[in-house]
Amino acid sequence: MFIFLRKDKKGVGRIFLPTPESIDPEKGPQEKIKSRIGEMVDKTTDPKERFKLGDDIMIDYVMAAVDISDDISLEFDEEFVALEKNYLSNGQFKGELKGARILKNKNFTNGLVSLGSKETSYHIDVFRLFKKYNVKICIVTENKISAIVMGRLGEWIQTASVAVSNISFLELAYVLSKYISKESSQEVNKALENQDMNTYNVLKLIKKDLSSFIKGHQNITRMKSQLDAYRDVIKIINRSPNMVKKIDFNNVGKFNWKKVDYSLTLWLDERAAFGENNEYELFLDEGIKSNNFNSEYYKKVHENQVSADCVGIRCADLVATIIGKLISKLSLATAYEKDNPGKLKYLDKKWFEFKNDQLVLAKLIFEIIFNVGSQYSYINGTYFDDATECEAYIRYVSSFREYQELTIKKENSQIEEFKIFKGLADIKYQQMAMLGQLDVKTLMETGSLKPV
Numbered sequence: 001m002f003i004f005l006r007k008d009k010k011g012v013g014r015i016f017l018p019t020p021e022s023i024d025p026e027k028g029p030q031e032k033i034k035s036r037i038g039e040m041v042d043k044t045t046d047p048k049e050r051f052k053l054g055d056d057i058m059i060d061y062v063m064a065a066v067d068i069s070d071d072i073s074l075e076f077d078e079e080f081v082a083l084e085k086n087y088l089s090n091g092q093f094k095g096e097l098k099g100a101r102i103l104k105n106k107n108f109t110n111g112l113v114s115l116g117s118k119e120t121s122y123h124i125d126v127f128r129l130f131k132k133y134n135v136k137i138c139i140v141t142e143n144k145i146s147a148i149v150m151g152r153l154g155e156w157i158q159t160a161s162v163a164v165s166n167i168s169f170l171e172l173a174y175v176l177s178k179y180i181s182k183e184s185s186q187e188v189n190k191a192l193e194n195q196d197m198n199t200y201n202v203l204k205l206i207k208k209d210l211s212s213f214i215k216g217h218q219n220i221t222r223m224k225s226q227l228d229a230y231r232d233v234i235k236i237i238n239r240s241p242n243m244v245k246k247i248d249f250n251n252v253g254k255f256n257w258k259k260v261d262y263s264l265t266l267w268l269d270e271r272a273a274f275g276e277n278n279e280y281e282l283f284l285d286e287g288i289k290s291n292n293f294n295s296e297y298y299k300k301v302h303e304n305q306v307s308a309d310c311v312g313i314r315c316a317d318l319v320a321t322i323i324g325k326l327i328s329k330l331s332l333a334t335a336y337e338k339d340n341p342g343k344l345k346y347l348d349k350k351w352f353e354f355k356n357d358q359l360v361l362a363k364l365i366f367e368i369i370f371n372v373g374s375q376y377s378y379i380n381g382t383y384f385d386d387a388t389e390c391e392a393y394i395r396y397v398s399s400f401r402e403y404q405e406l407t408i409k410k411e412n413s414q415i416e417e418f419k420i421f422k423g424l425a426d427i428k429y430q431q432m433a434m435l436g437q438l439d440v441k442t443l444m445e446t447g448s449l450k451p452v
Contacts, residue, residue, distance in 0.1 A: 015065065015264075015282045015298075050181075050189070051145065059331050060386055061147070061255055062324035065138040065264060066130075066316040076133050077311040083129070084314070087122045096308045099321025110350045111329050111393075112358050120357045126318060127364040135315075136271075137369050139323055140263040142381035146177040147255060150382065152192045156199050160240035167232065170382060174429070175229045176206075177383035182335065185209050207237045220342045257292035259381070265295045267376040272297075285313065323369070323390065330393055331386040346414035352397065352406055359403040366398035384428050392421035 068076055084097050093101055102122070108114050115123070130137070150157070150173060157176065161169040180192070188209050191202045210230045217223050272278045282293055282301045290301040307313040336345045354362070370378060370391060380387040396417040400406040406413065 015067075015280050051148075058324050059144060059328045060324060060381070061142045061144060062320045062327065063140040063260055063263075064316040064320035064323065065140075065267065066312055066319060067136040067138075068133065068312055068315075072133050076129065076135075079129055080126070080311050080315060083122065083125050087118070097314065099318040102318075103321055103325050108325050108329060110333070110348070111326050112362055113351060113353050113355070115358060115361075117357065120355075120361055123318070123322065124357060124361050124364065126315070127361065127368055130315075130368050131364065135368070136372070136377075137319055138264065138267040138377050138379070139319075139369060140260055140379045141324075141327065141387040142256065142259060143177060143181065143383040143386060145181040146173070146381055146383040148192060149173065149177045149180050150256075152202070153199065156203065156240070160236050163240050164236050167236065171429070172233070172236065173382045174384070175233055178226075178385065179206075179210070179213075179230065179233075181383065183213055185212075203237050207234050210234055217341055222342055222344055257288075261293045261295055263376070263379045265297065266379070267374070268295070268297045270374060270376050283310070319369075322365075326393075327386050327390045330389045334389060344418075346418055347393070349414065351393070352413040352417075354397065354403045354406055356403045359397065359400065359406065362394060363398045366394050370394060371398075380428070385425065388424050388428065389421050392424055393417055396420050 087102075088094075088097060102119055103115075107116060107119055112120075129135075153176060154173070157172050158169055161167055161172050180189070184206070188202075188205050191197050191205050194202075210233060214227050214230055217227060268278075268280070278297060279299045280297050282290075282298045283305045284290060284293075284301065284303045285307055286304050288303070290303050293301055305313070307317070330347070333347055333351065334345050337343065378387075378391060396413070397406060
């Protein structure tokens with residue numbers, strides 16, 4: 001998902017939002033995220049083997065918002081188009097240049113270190129262009145499995161978190177999303193999509209499945225905190241009201257545009273507090289409806305924009321693709337193995353074997369996306385592990401001045417990178433837990449908590 005935001009000389013910004021490749025404008029993502037059936041499902045923690053995630057096989061929906069000032073738009077557009085033409089000059093691609101066409105699997109097996117010199121150079125040139133013209137970027141992510149969980153169990157999670165005072169709405173949503181993403185049985189996965197099964201019966205299956213998982217892993221030290229969280233879920237299921245209300249399956253696994261609207265509003269709120277714009281025009285790609293966006297910042301909303309004619313959208317496409325692919329690849333590379341659950345899974349050393357130009361690109365990504373002094377330039381969904389792993393990885397490798405230093409340190413890089421991830425994840429989890437005594441409905445109505 002990509003947004004292009006541009007300020008005009010009068011101080012009114014313009015935001016452009018294309019349809020993400022994860023979403024079919026006609027059918028929506030709920031038609032693409034389905035549980036798989038087969039022996040492999042119960043033997044792996046790999047979400048792409050457990051669920052049909054769509055043609056892009058990305059684990060998360062990733063939206064990029066790109067802000068380009070109107071007073072430099074002509075120069076920026078001209079330079080960006082020149083970069084595109086130069087990349088396309090060898091005749092490898094025809095038509096519109098999309099990020100997904102550049103970052104094919106062979107070019108991104110181990111993330112940035114797998115990029116060829118031509119692809120790396122192109123991304124460096126684009127990010128340097130962002131830096132030259134002070135382009136600002138906001139990333140919003142949502143885990144696809146979390147979208148299924150919240151669509152199917154969201155109402156129960158909210159009710160249960162109120163009935164059981166020692167757990168927050170977000171904390172319970174996180175634990176269930178993590179469980180469904182990596183560990184739930186085929187029976188549970190199919191029940192989540194079964195329109196004839198009410199919430200009460202789905203929860204009975206989850207309770208049985210969690211009990212079985214706990215019994216099979218109770219002697220694994222590494223999983224102590226996780227198993228304690230699963231025990232808490234069982235207690236909550238036992239103590240919470242029975243819910244037999246039918247679910248609107250149109251929302252199960254469906255991308256929540258309200259999250260995007262709310263997250264972007266947080267980003268724009270923060271920037272307005274620093275004296276930046278407070279009025280924008282929003283331009284939407286074909287297939288995206290204007291009624292999804294209600295922020296007071298939007299002076300006008302325009303539908304049916306064409307990405308081939310908009311440089312800003314193509315810029316945002318590139319950003320969303322490289323961050324989205326990196327999130328997915330890192331998630332799969334760090335998923336623990338079900339046949340050896342006691343072993344802590346670190347990134348393979350190959351992930352730290354950078355060449356000079358690849359490290360330059362990593363440092364540019366860090367500088368422009370993560371190191372901007374903004375709380376809302378990189379916003380994670382309820383299940384934040386995958387997006388946080390990406391942030392930890394970029395933060396770690398960017399801390400090295402030269403690629404030779406990283407090469408020398410690569411023997412310890414796996415552990416050091418994991419420490420950064422754990423530190424970031426612990427902070428996020430603690431923030432969720434702190435909401436335990438607060439009224440979720442009031443928080444949402446007052447704008448203090450984004451919809452999940």
